[in-house]
Amino acid sequence: MSWTTLLGFGHQGWGDELLRGACLSLGISISAYLVGLALGLVGAVAKISRNRVAVSAAVAYTTIIRSVPDILIIFLVYYSATDALRWAVSLAGLTSEFQLNGFVAATLSLGIVQGGYSTEVLRGAIVAIPRGQVEAAYALGLTRRQTFFLVTVPQMVPLALPGLGNLWLVVLKESSLVSLIGFTELVLAGKMAAGATRDYFMFYCAIAFIFLVMSGISAMLFHALETATVRGGRKS
Numbered sequence: 001m002s003w004t005t006l007l008g009f010g011h012q013g014w015g016d017e018l019l020r021g022a023c024l025s026l027g028i029s030i031s032a033y034l035v036g037l038a039l040g041l042v043g044a045v046a047k048i049s050r051n052r053v054a055v056s057a058a059v060a061y062t063t064i065i066r067s068v069p070d071i072l073i074i075f076l077v078y079y080s081a082t083d084a085l086r087w088a089v090s091l092a093g094l095t096s097e098f099q100l101n102g103f104v105a106a107t108l109s110l111g112i113v114q115g116g117y118s119t120e121v122l123r124g125a126i127v128a129i130p131r132g133q134v135e136a137a138y139a140l141g142l143t144r145r146q147t148f149f150l151v152t153v154p155q156m157v158p159l160a161l162p163g164l165g166n167l168w169l170v171v172l173k174e175s176s177l178v179s180l181i182g183f184t185e186l187v188l189a190g191k192m193a194a195g196a197t198r199d200y201f202m203f204y205c206a207i208a209f210i211f212l213v214m215s216g217i218s219a220m221l222f223h224a225l226e227t228a229t230v231r232g233g234r235k236s
Contacts, residue, residue, distance in 0.1 A: 006197055007206060014193035014203070021189030022210050025175045028106045028185060033171050035111025037164075040118020045148075047123050058119065065116025070109075071177050077109035078181050102183035106175070114171050121163035125156040158229040165222035169215055186210060 009015040046058035065073075129152060137147040179188035186207055194203035 006193075006199060006202065014189075014197075017189045017193060018186065018206065018210065021184060021186035022214070024103075024184065025172070025186040026214065028103065028110065028175045028178060028183075029168070029172045031103075031107040032110035032114055032175070033168055035107060036114025036118045036167070036171065039111065039115025040122050043115060043119030044122035044126055047119065048126060062116045062119050065113055070113050070174060071180060073113055074106070074109040074177055074181060077112065078105040081105065081108065102178065102181060105181060106178035106183055106185075110171055110174055110178070113174070114167060117167055117170075118164070121160050121167065122156065124163070125160035126152060128159050129155045158226070161222065161226045161229060165219070165226070168218055168222065172214060172218065173211065 005012055007013060007015050007018070009019075043058045043061060046054040047062075049055060133151055133155065134147055137151045142150065175185055176187040178185055179191070182188075184192075190203045190207040194200040197203070
């Protein structure tokens with residue numbers, strides 16, 4: 001059977017499965033990236049705060065994330081979260097063989113990993129903003145919250161975009177790790193196709209090509225976003 005048939009759509013081809021896997025990989029990556037941004041923003045604010053407990057918690061979080069292998073965190077979240085939810089269900093007097101959804105587990109685990117790295121990227125961007133900007137905002141009567149969202153965040157985004165773009169490419173590639181908990185994303189779909197047809201080289205090359213296309217489009221989008229924010233900053 002020719003490679004065009006195997007990679008095609010329909011009954012004989014595996015194109016449908018690969019496309020579905022690619023969409024799931026993108027969905028996991030986007031969800032995890034957003035979770036990571038939220039955690040990273042909280043962690044960055046905690047690191048630059050004057051609260052020692054918040055600083056210590058943020059430092060411990062980023063240290064653990066940068067020290068523990070990502071796949072181990074995926075396993076910990078998948079299995080420990082399932083056990084925790086089962087325990088909570090049992091406390092409510094219910095009996096259920098609860099299993100954490102693969103998509104949710106993948107999003108949480110990769111999001112937690114991304115949060116650790118996003119914390120450092122966002123913290124560096126915030127620290128790079130001249131202190132006089134914040135002091136001027138306070139002098140004008142703005143509250144801490146108003147200063148953060150009206151002064152700090154608009155200047156933080158252009159500074160953080162290059163690092164955040166790199167983190168997006170990382171989480172896009174790391175979405176393949178969730179195949180180890182049985183979630184059928186792009187890599188597992190390709191592996192199943194390769195196993196069924198015994199044409200490993202072709203399908204693994206196809207997977208690599210799809211990731212290359214997604215990464216290339218992502219890089220172009222982030223570059224356009226960076227250019228737009230720089231131009232917007234100059235005009236303002």
